[in-house]
Amino acid sequence: MTTIGIIGAGHIGSQIARTAIETGHDVVISNSRGPETLADLIAELGEHATAATAEQAGAAGDIVVVTVPLKNYREVPVAPLAGKIVIDTNNYYPERDGQIAELDSESATVSGLLQAHLPQSTVVKAFNHIYFGAITDDALPEGTTNRRALAIAGDDDNAKALVAALQNQFGFDTVDAGTLDESWRFERDQPAYVVRQNAVELRANLALAERNKNSQ
Numbered sequence: 001m002t003t004i005g006i007i008g009a010g011h012i013g014s015q016i017a018r019t020a021i022e023t024g025h026d027v028v029i030s031n032s033r034g035p036e037t038l039a040d041l042i043a044e045l046g047e048h049a050t051a052a053t054a055e056q057a058g059a060a061g062d063i064v065v066v067t068v069p070l071k072n073y074r075e076v077p078v079a080p081l082a083g084k085i086v087i088d089t090n091n092y093y094p095e096r097d098g099q100i101a102e103l104d105s106e107s108a109t110v111s112g113l114l115q116a117h118l119p120q121s122t123v124v125k126a127f128n129h130i131y132f133g134a135i136t137d138d139a140l141p142e143g144t145t146n147r148r149a150l151a152i153a154g155d156d157d158n159a160k161a162l163v164a165a166l167q168n169q170f171g172f173d174t175v176d177a178g179t180l181d182e183s184w185r186f187e188r189d190q191p192a193y194v195v196r197q198n199a200v201e202l203r204a205n206l207a208l209a210e211r212n213k214n215s216q
């Protein structure tokens, strides 16, 4: 059993909490407004869930999931996450997040920005290219034909292996898309983004990804 710290308790954070508890983990979950506002969610999740501040969730997690609107990524507490694997689910929506120059120029990736904000953590991009409801709806046991696959990216192979094992427990195959510099391959508007695909299809879609779309 692992304790998963979750920073962000919205669509994705609460769905990851449900799946994590279903698969035998404990969760410590937080939002921006304070633990007292998470009473309904904790009542639903049961005794393996605790509401906390973002700092407490970060400190408690063996693994920490950051799943806040990208515009708020700089508010993610740095010190409690030091030395930890951090799963980044975030995507860039300028209409929500405002324009971010490094992303507009495609000189950075969403998860690269979080990694720069958390220099002592090991960021793995995961769960960003699946609609939140599908985290439970599309989960299937290991070995099932045509099981859905999810991409991950990161700079540390051990961290990626751990996240792949977690995704397997949650009900998904994993395709390693490479380093954080390569994580644009399953960002928004790329072929692999938010479509149901098995591992073979996902590899093909990652290979079809194109950068410099904005300059074309």
Ligand SMILES: NC(=O)c1ccc[n+]([C@@H]2O[C@H](COP(=O)([O-])OP(=O)(O)OC[C@H]3O[C@@H](n4cnc5c(N)ncnc54)[C@H](OP(=O)(O)O)[C@@H]3O)[C@@H](O)[C@H]2O)c1
Pocket (backbone or CB within 6 Å): 007, 008, 009, 010, 011, 012, 013, 030, 031, 032, 033, 034, 054, 067, 068, 069, 070, 072, 075, 076, 089, 090, 091, 092, 127, 128, 129, 130, 131, 132, 133
């Ligand atoms: N929705 C999807 O299907 C989906 C799929 C894949 C990836 N994503 C990406 O995953 C991220 C989260 O998406 P979502 O749909 O779950 O968003 P959401 O429903 O809007 O939830 C965002 C959560 O983040 C919390 N939050 C905001 N700022 C925070 C802070 N500084 N510290 C702690 N918590 C904070 C919010 O808390 P309060 O409510 O208290 O402000 C809320 O619980 C986004 O980047 C999104 O693009 C979404």
